[in-house]
Amino acid sequence: MKMKQFLIQSGMLVVFAIVAILAALFVPQFATGQNMVNLGLAVATVGIVSCTMLFCLAGGDFDLSVGSTLALGGLLFALVSNRTGSLFMGVLAAVGAGAVIGLVNGTVIAKFGINALITTLATMQIVRGAANIMSGGTMITGQTAGFEWLGSEKVLGVQMPIWCMIFFFVIFGFLLNRTVFGRDTLAIGGNPEAAHLAGIPVARTKIIVFILSGMAAAFAGVVSASRLVAASNNAGEKLELQAISACVLGGVSLAGGVGSISGVVVGVLLMGIVENVMRLKNIDTFWQMVVTGVILLVAVLIDRAKAKALKA
Amino acid sequence: MLRFENVTKQFPGVLALDKVSWSARAGSVHALCGENGAGKSTLLKVLSGVYRPDSGQIVLDDVPINLRSANDALTQGIAVIYQELNLVPHLSVAENIWLGHTPSRMGLVDRRALRNQTVASLEQVGLNVDPDMRLGELPIAQRQMVEIAKALTRDAKVIAFDEPTSSLSMKEVDQLFALINSLREQGKCVLYVSHRMNEVTSLCDACTVLRDGKHVETFDSMQGVTAETIINRMVGRDLGEVFAFVPRELGAVRLETNDLTIRSSEIVGVFGLVGAGRTELLKDIYCGSLGEVHVDGVHVPRGSARTSIEHGLVYLSEDRKHEGIVPLMSVAENINLTARRKLARAGVLNKGAEKANAEAQFANQGVRAASDQVAIGTLSGGNQQKALLGRILSGSLKGVMLDEPTRGIDVGAKGEIHKIINQLASDGVAVLLVSSELPEVMGVCDRILVMREGRIVGNVPRDEATEEGLLKLALPSSEVAA
Numbered sequence: 089m090k091m092k093q094f095l096i097q098s099g100m101l102v103v104f105a106i107v108a109i110l111a112a113l114f115v116p117q118f119a120t121g122q123n124m125v126n127l128g129l130a131v132a133t134v135g136i137v138s139c140t141m142l143f144c145l146a147g148g149d150f151d152l153s154v155g156s157t158l159a160l161g162g163l164l165f166a167l168v169s170n171r172t173g174s175l176f177m178g179v180l181a182a183v184g185a186g187a188v189i190g191l192v193n194g195t196v197i198a199k200f201g202i203n204a205l206i207t208t209l210a211t212m213q214i215v216r217g218a219a220n221i222m223s224g225g226t227m228i229t230g231q232t233a234g235f236e237w238l239g240s241e242k243v244l245g246v247q248m249p250i251w252c253m254i255f256f257f258v259i260f261g262f263l264l265n266r267t268v269f270g271r272d273t274l275a276i277g278g279n280p281e282a283a284h285l286a287g288i289p290v291a292r293t294k295i296i297v298f299i300l301s302g303m304a305a306a307f308a309g310v311v312s313a314s315r316l317v318a319a320s321n322n323a324g325e326k327l328e329l330q331a332i333s334a335c336v337l338g339g340v341s342l343a344g345g346v347g348s349i350s351g352v353v354v355g356v357l358l359m360g361i362v363e364n365v366m367r368l369k370n371i372d373t374f375w376q377m378v379v380t381g382v383i384l385l386v387a388v389l390i391d392r393a394k395a396k397a398l399k400a
Numbered sequence: 401m402l403r404f405e406n407v408t409k410q411f412p413g414v415l416a417l418d419k420v421s422w423s424a425r426a427g428s429v430h431a432l433c434g435e436n437g438a439g440k441s442t443l444l445k446v447l448s449g450v451y452r453p454d455s456g457q458i459v460l461d462d463v464p465i466n467l468r469s470a471n472d473a474l475t476q477g478i479a480v481i482y483q484e485l486n487l488v489p490h491l492s493v494a495e496n497i498w499l500g501h502t503p504s505r506m507g508l509v510d511r512r513a514l515r516n517q518t519v520a521s522l523e524q525v526g527l528n529v530d531p532d533m534r535l536g537e538l539p540i541a542q543r544q545m546v547e548i549a550k551a552l553t554r555d556a557k558v559i560a561f562d563e564p565t566s567s568l569s570m571k572e573v574d575q576l577f578a579l580i581n582s583l584r585e586q587g588k589c590v591l592y593v594s595h596r597m598n599e600v601t602s603l604c605d606a607c608t609v610l611r612d613g614k615h616v617e618t619f620d621s622m623q624g625v626t627a628e629t630i631i632n633r634m635v636g637r638d639l640g641e642v643f644a645f646v647p648r649e650l651g652a653v654r655l656e657t658n659d660l661t662i663r664s665s666e667i668v669g670v671f672g673l674v675g676a677g678r679t680e681l682l683k684d685i686y687c688g689s690l691g692e693v694h695v696d697g698v699h700v701p702r703g704s705a706r707t708s709i710e711h712g713l714v715y716l717s718e719d720r721k722h723e724g725i726v727p728l729m730s731v732a733e734n735i736n737l738t739a740r741r742k743l744a745r746a747g748v749l750n751k752g753a754e755k756a757n758a759e760a761q762f763a764n765q766g767v768r769a770a771s772d773q774v775a776i777g778t779l780s781g782g783n784q785q786k787a788l789l790g791r792i793l794s795g796s797l798k799g800v801m802l803d804e805p806t807r808g809i810d811v812g813a814k815g816e817i818h819k820i821i822n823q824l825a826s827d828g829v830a831v832l833l834v835s836s837e838l839p840e841v842m843g844v845c846d847r848i849l850v851m852r853e854g855r856i857v858g859n860v861p862r863d864e865a866t867e868e869g870l871l872k873l874a875l876p877s878s879e880v881a882a
Contacts, residue, residue: 278727282723
């Protein structure tokens with residue numbers, strides 16, 4: 089019984105541990121310090137965006153516009169900092185734009201009751217279009233001194249993008265578990281009508297969630313532009329699906345109301361490890377897509393079995 | 401021709417039908433009467449194959465029939481016409497009539513046959529509309545006719561109507577009655593469920609009364625049967641416990657709205673049939689959709705549930721599942737859903753205060769569960785309800801509005817909830833209690849408001865209330881509807 093309970097509660101954690109151990113055993117280059125850093129860098133943007141995607145999902149919605157917002161954020165960072173010579177202004181423009189996109193998403197969804205799928209699908213297109221227009225279809229190189237700081241500076245031997253991701257995990261873990269806002273979000277996802285009648289400001293909470301999502305995506309855009317010392321209008325494609333996959337792998341329910349930051353950390357790393365190992369083994373990227381898809385499907389099935397076991 | 405034999409249906413915690421036996425003749429209109437929760441709807445659902453009885457059987461033309469699904473019932477010649485019609489608004493009239501048995505040739509819809517047969521069946525019910533018209537464009541009364549036409553194309557021998565006149569005008573009611581009379585002449589067996597006593601006495605040939613899931617009496621002829629006779633058989637429900645009413649000293653006016661005034665320590669009941677607008681009344685006060693609300697003379701700004709809570713006015717929904725619990729969250733989290741906003745410091749949870757509040761409410765309301773950390777969805781209805789009471793009662797209260805707080809929960813938990821309500825009133829809180837159960841409102845309340853069709857139509861002090869009197873006020877009549 090204890091064992092069953094443990095498996096139900098932390099099924100994905102066990103899967104994660106097994107995958108990590110197998111990788112370390114059978115892929116010699118895997119468990120090296122350099123590879124761990126590469127792994128961290130590879131998942132940094134997904135990790136940052138997954139934090140806010142967790143909130144969107146926990147509240148019963150999701151945000152498909154994060155990939156486009158990442159591209160727009162990176163471009164604004166490059167364009168504004170090139171124009172003004174101020175990195176601060178660049179970051180401000182990017183994150184501000186992300187907030188506006190989130191505000192639009194949240195308002196349409198929460199105030200006008202439009203489905204999150206349609207709303208964020210539309211903004212995803214609009215924002216990607218805006219990014220294309222803004223960039224003229226080319227890469228924008230960052231010219232201001234220190235543009236690459238957030239992407240490649242090392243603190244205690246670890247690059248800034250990884251620190252950013254860790255910072256996001258900590259902050260959003262705190263928000264989810266220790267603040268009224270976080271618990272309200274879970275309650276809204278768990279039962280919106282009950283949350284409303286219990287005096288929770290449902291619309292306001294949802295709007296804040298989407299604003300945070302937009303800001304986080306734009307900030308992830310700043311980080312990745314800084315790392316490449318250039319911003320591309322194509323950046324962040326399929327990011328929304330990666331983030332949702334990572335969350336679902338981490339046990340976040342698509343139906344809302346269930347999710348934990350530790351689960352998201354596991355989900356992000358699990359996806360990262362699988363891709364990392366396949367790259368080390370020189371497996372074709374097309375096969376990587378197949379494997380990632382299969383893993384996602386299995387995760388959802390595990391999730392369903394878990395829900396059933398909890399009900400019984 | 402249609403006979404129920406010892407039909408029994410048990411739901412968790414409730415015996416919805418208890419060995420119900422009666423029969424109805426072909427070529428007659430047979431009324432089925434009873435209060436809310438008497439078992440009429442369950443019986444109709446058994447008849448239409450939605451529910452399977454736990455024991456007993458339905459006999460049609462001396463043959464016991466076994467209904468496994470709604471489609472089974474239709475093929476056996478039984479059609480039930482519900483208040484919310486079973487039609488698809490986006491499809492045409494013809495398609496709706498043939499829904500589920502569309503005439504086809506090799507899987508393709510046979511359009512000509514569909515059209516011709518539709519015209520014929522529409523003529524049968526006296527409805528003159530284009531079969532290709534979208535159903536959604538028809539008024540309710542005509543949609544009902546379409547539903548009847550649908551039943552006739554299925555060659556129904558038994559046609560049951562559930563409150564068919566509740567949304568019809570006088571003229572439409574007359575047309576429906578003419579059609580029902582012609583169904584009787586065609587030898588159909590018509591079952592007629594209605595709360596409108598004048599319809600029962602004027603339209604029907606026979607009448608069966610249910611109470612608490614039990615068969616009370618069947619009048620084979622309506623000779624000498626009056627509305628009073630039927631109401632008399634409907635009341636007298638036995639809830640299995642006695643409410644010990646404790647007289648309280650009433651204080652100053654606490655809750656005041658356009659429609660009602662409640663004093664401190666007063667328990668005011670709101671009685672009415674389902675759909676009389678009781679829940680809407682409470683939600684309007686709580687969520688601030690209309691009217692003026694004053695608590696202790698202070699105007700409560702209209703807007704949201706939150707402002708009401710801030711003024712000490714709380715509400716417990718009748719719909720525990722959809723508007724009450726957050727099923728996957730723990731009992732403690734469910735209890736703290738409202739209070740945590742006040743307990744928190746700068747938006748950060750005060751875990752200690754939340755723990756204390758959850759433990760206090762868990763104990764005070766007598767929630768029975770392994771601990772307050774288990775998911776609330778795993779508890780019984782009664783314990784969920786007590787935890788939800790714990791949620792709304794966390795904090796300083798002035799007015800409490802409870803919507804059917806004891807519905808669907810076991811007798812023991814019912815008594816405990818009544819005790820909690822009494823305690824609240826003794827503490828000076830103004831209580832507004834909605835209930836469909838006469839013994840409950842009469843046992844617990846100082847005063848009873850009766851609602852009918854969206855309006856408060858009676859204000860009866862405790863010592864003047866009788867079951868017959870309250871029920872008579874609550875029952876609608878065709879004259880009023882028009």
